Structures are given as structure tokens and as C-alpha cells.
Amino acid sequence: MILFILFSTITVKAFDTPNDGGGSITIKAYNVPETVKKALVYRKTEGDTTYTLAGVMSILSYRYVDADSTIKNGKPYYYRVDFYFPDTVISVVSDSPGIAYAQWYDKSKTSSLIFLIVFSTLVLVFIQLAKKDPEGLYIRKIPALDAIDEAVGRSTELGKPTFFVHGLLGITDAGTLAALTILRRVAKKVAEYDTPILVTNFDPIVMTASQETVKQAYTEAGRPDAYNEKNIIYLTYEQFGYTAGVDGLMVREKPGAIFLQGYFFAESLILAETGHSVGAIQIAGTTAKEQLPFFVAACDYVLIGEEMLAASSYIGREPVMLGSVKGADWGKAFLMGIIGIGVVLGTVGAILQSAGNGALMNVFEKILAFF
Amino acid sequence: MHISTNPWVWIAAILTLAIYSFLYKDNPFYKFAEHLFMGLSIGYGAVVLWYNSIIPRLWNPLAHGTSPSRFYLLIPIAIGLLSFGIFSKKYSWLIKYPLAFSVGAYAGFSIPVTFEASIFEQISGTILTKQMMATPWLAISNLIMFVGVITTITYFYFSKHHKGLLGKSARTGIVFLMLAFGASFGYTVMARISLLIGRMQFLLHDWLGIIK
Numbered sequence: 001m002i003l004f005i006l007f008s009t010i011t012v013k014a015f016d017t018p019n020d021g022g023g024s025i026t027i028k029a030y031n032v033p034e035t036v037k038k039a040l041v042y043r044k045t046e047g048d049t050t051y052t053l054a055g056v057m058s059i060l061s062y063r064y065v066d067a068d069s070t071i072k073n074g075k076p077y078y079y080r081v082d083f084y085f086p087d088t089v090i091s092v093v094s095d096s097p098g099i100a101y102a103q104w105y106d107k108s109k110t111s112s113l114i115f116l117i118v119f120s121t122l123v124l125v126f127i128q129l130a131k132k133d134p135e136g137l138y139i140r141k142i143p144a145l146d147a148i149d150e151a152v153g154r155s156t157e158l159g160k161p162t163f164f165v166h167g168l169l170g171i172t173d174a175g176t177l178a179a180l181t182i183l184r185r186v187a188k189k190v191a192e193y194d195t196p197i198l199v200t201n202f203d204p205i206v207m208t209a210s211q212e213t214v215k216q217a218y219t220e221a222g223r224p225d226a227y228n229e230k231n232i233i234y235l236t237y238e239q240f241g242y243t244a245g246v247d248g249l250m251v252r253e254k255p256g257a258i259f260l261q262g263y264f265f266a267e268s269l270i271l272a273e274t275g276h277s278v279g280a281i282q283i284a285g286t287t288a289k290e291q292l293p294f295f296v297a298a299c300d301y302v303l304i305g306e307e308m309l310a311a312s313s314y315i316g317r318e319p320v321m322l323g324s325v326k327g328a329d330w331g332k333a334f335l336m337g338i339i340g341i342g343v344v345l346g347t348v349g350a351i352l353q354s355a356g357n358g359a360l361m362n363v364f365e366k367i368l369a370f371f
Numbered sequence: 372m373h374i375s376t377n378p379w380v381w382i383a384a385i386l387t388l389a390i391y392s393f394l395y396k397d398n399p400f401y402k403f404a405e406h407l408f409m410g411l412s413i414g415y416g417a418v419v420l421w422y423n424s425i426i427p428r429l430w431n432p433l434a435h436g437t438s439p440s441r442f443y444l445l446i447p448i449a450i451g452l453l454s455f456g457i458f459s460k461k462y463s464w465l466i467k468y469p470l471a472f473s474v475g476a477y478a479g480f481s482i483p484v485t486f487e488a489s490i491f492e493q494i495s496g497t498i499l500t501k502q503m504m505a506t507p508w509l510a511i512s513n514l515i516m517f518v519g520v521i522t523t524i525t526y527f528y529f530s531k532h533h534k535g536l537l538g539k540s541a542r543t544g545i546v547f548l549m550l551a552f553g554a555s556f557g558y559t560v561m562a563r564i565s566l567l568i569g570r571m572q573f574l575l576h577d578w579l580g581i582i583k
Binding site for chain 1: 390393396397401402404405408409411412413415416454457466470473474477478482483486487490491492494495497498504517520521524525527528529530531532533548549552553555556559563
């Protein structure tokens with residue numbers, strides 16, 4: 001009788017896992033007694049006579065996602081779940097087969113879509129404004145950029161080369177693209193002052209882009225004849241091999257100025273300390289927040305995170321870049337506004353809730369859930 | 372003291388000492404280890420690329436696969452081959468296409484992830500809730516965090532002069548940034564010391580057998 005009651009109350013449903021690219025079916029059990037010790041999920045397809053084990057269902061959520069590589073979209077799969085009680089096992093079959101589908105739109109990403117539209121609109125509007133009046137968009141001075149001339153000048157006075165050390169990420173990283181713009185400014189100064197430059201690269205594609213950038217900078221400075229492709233070198237695609245190579249070059253060439261630009265990892269302090277030990281003026285820039293403390297400690301100037309991206313816009317003065325910085329600033333103001341509204345709603349809502357009115361708190365909790 | 376008889380342990384230990392000799396000054400031992408490391412890593416990287424990417428992801432599906440969708444792989448192969456245009460002065464412009472494809476695809480992939488991980492989590496974590504003000508210390512701590520987030524964001528506001536209220540807020544923001552950097556520095560240095568301990572254990576235990 002007890003078994004019958006248990007058997008009759010537990011239900012199992014198999015349905016397409018929502019908001020995914022297909023190839024996955026979710027199996028969910030309802031009304032499961034707390035005494036269940038284990039639950040195993042079995043699967044079969046049309047034409048199969050027996051079920052095969054698919055996996056173990058969580059006895060906390062009573063949910064199992066079957067994302068086996070054999071699951072095909074549009075094909076029905078039948079599920080049975082065996083619930084293990086202390087003294088018996090009960091098998092429950094899903095009330096209908098589960099069929100996997102791919103969804104075109106992931107509803108859980110709606111908040112991202114809304115923010116993307118808001119940010120993109122702001123950026124596009126400011127790009128258009130920048131195209132009409134590039135001088136009208138102000139970008140504040142960044143001290144590390146002014147130091148570029150000082151650093152290259154010092155190298156020239158000392159008769160030492162200038163080093164430009166790229167970070168470890170490829171051309172797809174925004175920091176690497178910003179580093180290339182900064183390299184253009186450095187290379188132009190180097191060409192004007194007739195000082196040797198050495199650019200070290202971790203990524204072969206970044207090396208190719210660096211060669212083009214330096215060549216263009218020398219041409220802009222009116223010194224295309226002074227450009228030497230062999231000064232832009234590839235070392236290796238291994239983190240500490242690259243570090244060892246750059247360190248070796250630093251102590252042998254003894255540069256007067258070192259630019260560490262891009263995304264760095266654990267090698268940041270090793271590079272910055274070696275640069276410091278050879279007495280070079282160092283200007284670092286990275287979007288890697290974990291490595292910024294090391295650069296702040298060991299370098300003379302640092303472009304902190306987004307400063308690096310703004311710096312490239314400041315140098316380039318291109319409408320697209322200027323508009324992006326202005327649009328991103330408005331995006332930040334928008335985010336600060338949301339945080340401020342959230343704080344007011346949360347505080348006032350909590351006070352009103354204490355007084356018996358929970359309506360505002362409900363609105364606040366819905367806003368929090370949206371994120 | 373039980374010195375290792377394994378020749379590989381000896382090679383690893385000697386190369387470790389050769390690299391550490393850089394702490395004194397540049398010398399032929401460091402130069403040897405540096406060039407060996409770089410040469411090996413380039414060779415190793417090429418082998419890893421060949422066996423972990425080209426063979427399983429391109430060659431095997433195309434040469435031995437049966438799925439009709441395997442021919443889709445010819446599209447990225449064709450785009451990737453354009454990168455070799457760089458070796459010709461006449462066709463070096465072709466590299467722009469794989470670069471544009473990589474940058475565009477990566478941006479599309481990373482923007483929603485960045486929104487969720489860096490922006491939404493930060494917003495919901497900064498909005499002060501009733502639970503975050505449960506005790507006086509918790510309330511003070513969360514208020515400091517709230518002020519820290521807002522003032523730090525204002526430091527990264529580039530299109531306005533940092534004067535007046537914005538200037539004061541930005542200066543407060545840089546104080547928060549430096550405090551965070553100091554804390555992060557100390558934390559990471561401790562982690563790096565644990566790496567040194569690991570290497571010392573290798574030298575003193577695995578190689579020389581001085582410690583158990």
C-alpha cells in the first residue's frame with residue numbers, strides 16, 4: 001500500500017532543455033519523498049526494447065540534464081528513473097518522450113541584449129558626433145602618455161635602445177590593439193630621435209601587425225629608410241620562455257626606456273623588476289587587474305586598465321575611437337545611475353517593508369533578479 | 372642525504388640553478404638555459420598545435436569522418452590559409468580577413484560574457500540590500516564598497532575634466548585603487564613564495580635528498 005502511494009505520487013517529466021543549442025533533454029522528478037537515497041536515469045529510443053543507464057539524478061534538485069553526444073535534435077527519447085529507497089526501488093517512467101531542439105534565442109541573456117543595445121546606441125551616436133566635430137570631443141590628459149616623449153628622449157640622450165614588450169594575448173584582445181596604437185606613437189618618436197627600437201612579440205600575428213605599425217610610424221616620421229624589420233622579433237609562444245628571452249635581452253642590451261604594453265600574467269613582476277634593475281624608465285599598460293599592482297610597484301608610469309584603451313584614442317584622435325570612449329563614459333554614467341536607483345529602492349523598500357508595505361521591495365527584488 | 376640517481380632529475384636541477392643564477396647577474400649558464408628553454412618551447416608549441424589542433428580537429432574529421440557537416444571545416448581552413456598571404460608583398464593584404472574574422476568573432480563571444488561576469492555581477496553586488504546592512508560592521512563594510520565602486524568608476528571617466536566634484540571623486544577613486552593594489556600585491560607575493568617553496572622542495576628533496 002505504501003509503495004503504491006509512493007509510486008502514484010512521484011512523476012517524471014522529460015523536456016527539451018530551454019535556452020540551449022539543442023542536443024540536451026532535461027529530466028525532472030516531482031513529489032519525490034525525502035527518504036530517497038539515490039536516483040538513476042535510464043534512456044531508450046523508439047525501437048529499443050531495454051533502457052540503458054544515462055546518469056545519476058541529483059537528489060537535491062531532482063533534475064538531470066541529459067546532454068549525451070548521442071542525443072539528436074527532433075528525435076523522441078523515453079526516460080525511466082529508478083528511485084532507491086532504504087528498502088525498495090521504484091521505477092517511474094516519464095509521462096511523455098523528451099525531444100531536444102535548438103533555440104534561436106536564449107531568454108536568460110535578455111538583460112545582456114538590452115545593455116548591448118543601450119551601449120551600442122550610445123557609442124554609435126557619439127561616433128557620428130565625433131565625425132562631425134572631432135575636436136569637440138574632449139579626452140582628458142593621461143600622464144603616462146606625456147611620459148612617452150620623456151622616456152624616448154632619455155634613451156636617446158643615453159645612447160641606449162628603446163624596448164617595446166608586447167603582452168601575452170593575441171590580436172583579438174582589446175589591450176593588444178591599444179598596445180599597437182601606443183607602439184605607433186613610440187615608434188614615431190623613436191624614428192624622429194633616431195634611436196634604435198626593439199619590439200618583442202609573443203604572438204606571431206601580433207608580430208606581423210607590429211611590423212606594419214612600426215613601418216607606418218617610420219614613414220610618418222619621414223624616416224622610412226631607417227625602418228628595420230629585424231628589430232620586431234618573435235621569441236616564443238611559451239609564457240616563461242618568453243619571459244626568459246625578454247629578461248636576457250634587457251640585461252644584455254640595457255635599454256634606456258621600456259614599454260610593457262598588453263595583457264600580462266605571472267611574468268609581469270619578473271619583467272618589470274628586470275627592467276628596473278637595468279635602470280630603464282618604464283611605462284607599463286595592462287588591462288590585467290591582477291598584474292597592475294606589480295607594474296605600479298616597479299614601473300615609473302602605468303596605464304591602468306581602461307586608461308590604456310583611452311590612451312590609444314587620445315593618440316589616434318580617430319572619430320571611431322573618440323566616439324567609443326565618449327559612449328563608454330555615458331555607459332558608465334548609466335550604470336552608476338542604476339546602482340544609485342537600486343540603492344534608493346532597496347533602502348526605502350526595506351523601510352516600507354518594515355512598516356508593512358512590501359510593494360517597493362518587490363520591485364527592487366525584480367530589478368535584482370533581472371541581473 | 373640521498374642524492375637522486377635519476378639523470379632527468381639532475382638535468383632539471385642543473386637547469387633550475389642555471390635560471391636562478393640570473394639573480395646574481397647575466398652569465399653563460401643562464402644564457403644556455405634561456406636559449407634551450409626558448410628553443411624547446413617553440414618546438415614543443417609546434418608539436419602541441421599539430422597533435423592537439425590540426426590532427427584531431429581538422430585532419431581526422433576530414434580524412435576519416437563520415438558526417439556531411441565535416442565539409443564546413445573547409446571554411447575556416449580557407450580563411451586561415453589567407454594568413455599565409457603575409458609572405459607575399461603583393462598579397463599581404465589578405466591577412467586582414469582572418470584578422471577581421473577573429474576579432475569580430477571574439478568580440479561577439481566575449482561581450483555577453485563580460486556583461487554578465489564583470490558588469491551585472493558587480494551591479495547586483497554593489498546595490499545595498501537589507502541583508503547587507505544586517506549588522507553595523509557589515510553596513511560600514513558595504514558602504515565603503517559602494518563608495519569605492521562609484522568613485523573608482525569616476526576615475527575612469529575620460530571625457531570630462533577631473534575638476535570639482537568629479538575631480539574629488541576621481542581622487543578618492545585612485546586611493547581605493549591603490550589600496551586594492553596593495554592588498555592584491557601582498558596576496559600574490561604570498562602565492563609566489565609558495566612556488567619558490569615548491570622549487571626548493573624539488574632541489575632539496577627530489578635532487579639532494581636533504582629534507583624528507
